Amino acid sequence: IAAARPFLTPAANFFLWNPQNLPFCPFQAAPSPVNPPRMDFPSYHLPFTIPSIGMGLQAMCGIAHFQKDTLRIEYELKDAILGIVRSAPREVSLTVGQLLQVMMRRKLFGSKLEIQTRSLADLADIPGSEAGRLVLHVKRGDRSKAERMASTISLRISEHNLSLDI
Secondary structure, three states, rough: OOOOOOOEEEOHHHHHHOOOOOOOOOOOOOOOOOOOOOOOOOEEEEEEEEEEEOOOOOEEEEEEEEEEEEEEEEEEEEEOOOOOEEOOOEEEEEEEEOOEEEEEOOOOEEEEEEEEEEHHHOOOOOOOOEEEEEEEEEEEEHHHHHHHHHHHHHHHHHHHHHHOEE
């Protein structure tokens, strides 16, 4: 190899002729079209707020967790005027099959993560939800994390919908 290409360094020769760099290596098993390799999705933890609930007398803050195929929303309610009175933490879990759409909307000073479910009953326990839709306000510093989370959830929703069609 070195005689055929004297201008390449040994490191360049290794890179060009390494079987791991080839798209298909004859020494490895070919990926199966029936069971394609599945990507491991990262988990996300996104803090959020809903500033005005119940005619502006309450606010909600919490964390949205996405892990594997489950979106878990932990939240607590607090008094919007003084912020002193708080409720006990509550939790709602949604599977990818219950979600219809997750979208990220960028604003000047913050962003909004919009969650749409297939049924009204899925978000009935969360104050501030309306018609199966929940809008989470995200701080500007967490915008990129929220965009990655929305993209990952949308991908999982698409994969779930495709698996139902088969």
